[in-house]
Amino acid sequence: MKRILSIVLCMLMILSVAACTKETQAPAGQAETLTGVGKGFAGEVKVTVTKEGDKITNVVVDSHTETNGIGTKAVDEIPAKIVDANSTDVEAVAGATVTSEAIVYAVNNALDPAKYPAPTAAVKEDKKPEAVVAAEVYQGFGFASEGRLGPGKDDTDTPVFSFNDVFAHTLFDQEGRILAMTVDVLEVATPNYDGEGMPHFSGFPGQGGYNNDSNHDEKVDGKTEDTEENFIAEINSWVSKRDRGASYVMGAGSWSEQMDKFEETFVGMTVEEVEEWFEKYCSDLNGRPLKDGSDKPEDKAKYDALTAEEKAMLADVTSGATMSLKDPHGDIVTAIKRSFENRVPLEEVREVASMGTAVLPLHRLGPGKDDTGVSVYSINKVFANALFDGQGKIAALYVDQLEVATPNYDGASMPHFTGFPGQSYNNDENHDEKVDGTITVTDDSFLDEIKGWVTKRDRGEGYVMGTGTWEAQMDKFEELFIGKTADEVEEWFEKYCSDLNGRPLKDGSDKPEDKEKYDALSDDEKAMLADVTSAATMSLNDGHGDLVGAIKKAFENRVEIDLTVK
Structure with missing residues (x-):
């Protein structure tokens, strides 16, 4: 009897499940809308x-954070391929395999969803920043560039090359100790490098x-197009290692996580102590x-000479960070040192809730x-380093820029980039326009x-343009933007700068559009612009x-800190 009852109950359960499944399906001939998620x-x-019945009639990518010009190729092409094939068994878009597979998934x-469950993100502990109090605070920005030969060659025996720009945004106290730090790297390689992203x-x-x-x-697969359009597209798609996000995994974790671990280690040290730490605890x-356990005799001897306490400290560090602090991928130690050398006092800052750092590359055709x-x-490449208060208003701002031009540019102090080994370009060696x-x-x-690239601030007094040096003009804009949110800075630019060239409006322009825009302003606004343009006339975009x-x-990239200056 129990056996019969069990069979009956099982049959009822099967029928119940079947009925439920049938209820979720759209009636024949009617469209059914479903949503899904993949990991890009x-x-x-x-x-x-x-879908209508068994036919997929439309696929739309609703949201993504894939790289513009790379992953977005798959966003543009894969949905149509799936609809045309009425199947997810489609070929990935060349150069965007991960994004293609994410859309398919x-x-x-x-x-x-039973067979293809939604990917789950790892839960990361949301740690509150430690409260820091300092009598004085200094903000510094440091830049260091390195070329890299390799890694290796492609299958046609053509070498791979890259250049790496390290930039460090650091806050120091009056004794030169690091209060907070954000380091990032922009690495750019020849397109025969096989790493996606x-x-x-x-x-x-x-x-x-x-x-x-x-x-x-x-x-x-061939050669890239030798066109201005490709030149523009490549530069517009450049993103830093932090902006490449959690997908850029190497060794003990993502690049960002490893750099975070080093930053955490260096807080409280002076730059000299960071250098000493590197010399003592890193491989030569x-x-x-x-x-522990290195198969390199030099590293083993150096490690074995350490105390048990030092080995324990290194075990903690290497549990989260194993990447190099100084190699052709980037000289992080030097960038931190230069941020100290370039530091400026923040005399008006009292409270800081977050700090943000960003690089924004841009091409230029000409001059x-x-x-x-x-x-x-x-x-x-524009580097913006900002401190924000609890309302998102700028408490301090330090902007710098690296401009590199082809060597036929006639400016005497302009850093040059001729290209990669094997390439060539015209050279105006003595800057006489010939x-x-x-x-x-x-x-x-x-x-x-x-190695010789220097930023516009580092070019110093010799880089004069219009009303003053680039540095002096940028200082004027920074002073103007203190107390504004990033949105208010954008609004200021839209209202008070030329739509033709991005420069602050001035009285007496011979351009009708600028004259009309200026004339519509109030007397107070015109007086404000007169003050700005007495020191800063260069373009902001x-x-x-x-x-x-x-x-x-920089605001979008901000990280929380809790800093009080007394």
Whole structure:
């Protein structure tokens, strides 16, 4: 009897489940809308799928954080492929494999969530920042650039190259001890590098492009287009290592997590102590923190000479950070040191709730051409370092910029980038607006050129433009923006700067659009602009760099701190 009852109950359960399943399906001929999620290169990819019976009629990517110009190719193409095939068994978009697979998984999750469950994100403990009190605070920004030969060569025996810009935003107390720090790196490689997510640069237009591994399978698929359009697209897609996010995993964790661990270790130290820590506790071979069990005799001897307490400290550090602090991937130690050397006192700051750091790269076509008709090009990277109060208003701001131009640019103090080894470009060696010959890049000249890059602030008094040096003009804008939110800075720019060139409006413009915009202002607004333009007339957003966008991005990148100055 019990056996019969059990069979009956099982049958009833099966019928019940079948009935429930049938109730969730749309009637034949009616559209059914489903949502799904997949894990992309830079975060979640969410989709909406529409189907009628067994036919997929529409796929829409609702939200994503994939890299513009790379992952977005898959966002543009994969949904249509799925609809056309009426299947998720479609070929990935070359160069955007991870994003392609994320969209496919999201659609599968929508269609069959039992078989394709939504990916779960790791839960990270939300730690509140430790309260810090200081009598005096100094803000510093440091920059250090390195070229890298490699890693290796592609399958056609063409070398891979990259350049790495490290930038450090640091707060110091009156004794030079680090109160808070954010370090980031922009790494850009030739497009034959096979790692997905790496920003690429092929060289300047006219240099012939570069070998391209578009689908990251360690096989060259051809060359990148030798066009201004590709030059623009590549630079516009550059993102820093922090902006590459949790997907950029290496060794003990993501790059950001490892850098966070080092920053945590260095808080409370002076720059000299950071250098001493590096010299004592990192490998002389590769700049990585020492670990027990190394198979390198030099590292083993250095580690074995440490005390038990020092070994325990290193075990804690290397549980979260094993990457190098100084190698061709970037000289982090030097960037921190330079941030101390460049520090400025913050005399009016009393409370800081967050700090933000950002880099915003931008291309420039020009200015003009040399005397042989070859175009001049440049790359501009704006670095914005901001402190914000609890209301998101700017408490302190330090903006700098790196501009590098082709060597046919005639400015005497302009940093140059000729290209990668094997490429060549016209050279105006004595800056007389006449080409003296052509430079062909070697491994040594590539490394030396990048090592010599200096920012506009570091170019100092020699870099004069309009009403003063670049540095003095930027100081005036920074002073103006204190007390404003990032949105208010953007609003100020929209209202008080030229729509033609991004410069602050002035009385007497010969441009009708600027004159009309200026004349519509009140007397008080005109007086304010007269004060601004007495010291700062350069553009806040043009081909030289998007300063406003960088400030806004610094706000978006902000991290909590709890700093009180007494």
